[in-house]
Amino acid sequence: MTSAAVLGAGSWGTAYAKVLADAGTTVRMWGRSGATVDEINVGSNEGYLPGIRLPAAISATQDVDEAVAGADVVVLAVPSQTLRSNLGAWGDVLTRARAVVSLMKGVELGTTKRMSEVIHEVGGVDPARVVVVSGPNLAREIALEQPAASVVACTDLDTAELVARACAAPYFRPYTNPDVVGTELGGAVKNVIALAVGMAEGLGLGDNTKASIITRGLAETTRLGVRLGGDPATFAGLAGVGDLIATCMSPLSRNHMFGANLGKGMTVEEVVAVTSQTAEGVKSCSSIYQLARDHDVDVPITEQVNFVVTEGRTPQEVVASLLGRARKVETA
Numbered sequence: 001m002t003s004a005a006v007l008g009a010g011s012w013g014t015a016y017a018k019v020l021a022d023a024g025t026t027v028r029m030w031g032r033s034g035a036t037v038d039e040i041n042v043g044s045n046e047g048y049l050p051g052i053r054l055p056a057a058i059s060a061t062q063d064v065d066e067a068v069a070g071a072d073v074v075v076l077a078v079p080s081q082t083l084r085s086n087l088g089a090w091g092d093v094l095t096r097a098r099a100v101v102s103l104m105k106g107v108e109l110g111t112t113k114r115m116s117e118v119i120h121e122v123g124g125v126d127p128a129r130v131v132v133v134s135g136p137n138l139a140r141e142i143a144l145e146q147p148a149a150s151v152v153a154c155t156d157l158d159t160a161e162l163v164a165r166a167c168a169a170p171y172f173r174p175y176t177n178p179d180v181v182g183t184e185l186g187g188a189v190k191n192v193i194a195l196a197v198g199m200a201e202g203l204g205l206g207d208n209t210k211a212s213i214i215t216r217g218l219a220e221t222t223r224l225g226v227r228l229g230g231d232p233a234t235f236a237g238l239a240g241v242g243d244l245i246a247t248c249m250s251p252l253s254r255n256h257m258f259g260a261n262l263g264k265g266m267t268v269e270e271v272v273a274v275t276s277q278t279a280e281g282v283k284s285c286s287s288i289y290q291l292a293r294d295h296d297v298d299v300p301i302t303e304q305v306n307f308v309v310t311e312g313r314t315p316q317e318v319v320a321s322l323l324g325r326a327r328k329v330e331t332a
């Protein structure tokens with residue numbers, strides 16, 4: 001039987017731990033909060049997944065060494081911008097696992113590194129053991145066992161297969177993919193596009209506007225991803241358009257709802273104050289914009305979201321800027 005450690009006891013860490021357990025994998029979680037750890041040990045995580053019963057195969061601890069002891073697979077589910085400091089504090093916890101899985105959908109501020117790159121650099125993990133799981137996977141829907149599919153990406157197919165087997169539950173269907181770069185960028189950029197779609201919704205705009213942002217958002221995601229070495233097919237798949245649709249359309253998405261509050265006229269600081277969970281796009285919009293500029297890739301929607309978050313540009317001004325751009329052919 002495969003054994004997994006999940007480091008991070010928020011909504012997706014907990015829902016994915018449930019997926020692993022329902023797939024027959026033994027799971028030990030690490031959490032920062034003693035109250036959350038105690039709750040998980042008696043079968044729930046009410047702060048993040050209210051009303052969801054967790055399987056008995058999941059236990060939790062506040063001791064990271066105890067969490068990873070004997071684990072074949074170590075899963076990382078902390079906010080992206082905290083990964084580097086967490087890995088630094090945890091020491092060599094990743095070195096013994098056969099696979100290290102990133103569930104995180106962000107790009108590091110300052111370095112513009114993807115999470116798999118941070119895991120390799122700080123955790124000392126060979127890229128052939130780093131796996132990215134990403135797709136249309138809103139945590140609450142997965143915890144409710146509503147069927148969904150996802151991508152399990154690794155440059156080494158055997159490692160991808162190990163993780164896919166460990167998380168193949170009756171309601172969760174993993175597809176392997178060798179394209180780590182594309183899978184990771186699809187997951188990170190869709191959060192920024194969901195902020196833009198949320199802003200449109202908050203402004204009272206309708207489905208034509210949202211579909212236009214989603215489609216052109218996919219175009220800029222693909223443009224950036226392909227420039228960085230991703231496979232165009234990945235962006236047409238679950239980790240690309242699949243996750244983009246789920247996140248941009250769902251009221252369960254924290255990024256979508258963050259954007260909607262901005263569109264209704266709240267400031268970034270006001271929305272941060274009422275948001276208890278991680279909306280990765282709010283920080284990653286800057287690093288993704290920087291990444292695009294470093295590689296000379298045009299990302300007009302990401303650019304505008306970044307201006308809203310970092311310079312206080314209003315959603316109304318964003319609409320005017322995007323529509324005021326020079327016309328061009330659709331495929332460029």
Ligand SMILES: NC(=O)C1=CN([C@@H]2O[C@H](COP(=O)(O)OP(=O)(O)OC[C@H]3O[C@@H](n4cnc5c(N)ncnc54)[C@H](O)[C@@H]3O)[C@@H](O)[C@H]2O)C=CC1
Nearest residue numbers: 009010011012013077078082103104105137138139277278
């Ligand atoms: N919630 C979802 O539906 C999905 C989330 N993701 C991604 O999974 C990653 C984790 O997100 P969620 O679990 O949803 O976030 P969350 O906000 O629900 O939970 C974050 C967890 O990290 C902990 N945390 C916060 N700051 C920390 C720090 N400095 N050091 C250590 N732990 C810290 C929190 O206590 C909490 O347990 C993100 O990158 C997100 O984009 C991916 C797919 C689905």
Ligand SMILES: O=C(CO)COP(=O)(O)O
Nearest residue numbers: 135136137138253254255
């Ligand atoms: O990544 C997600 C769904 O696949 C969750 O999106 P949010 O982080 O916006 O809630």
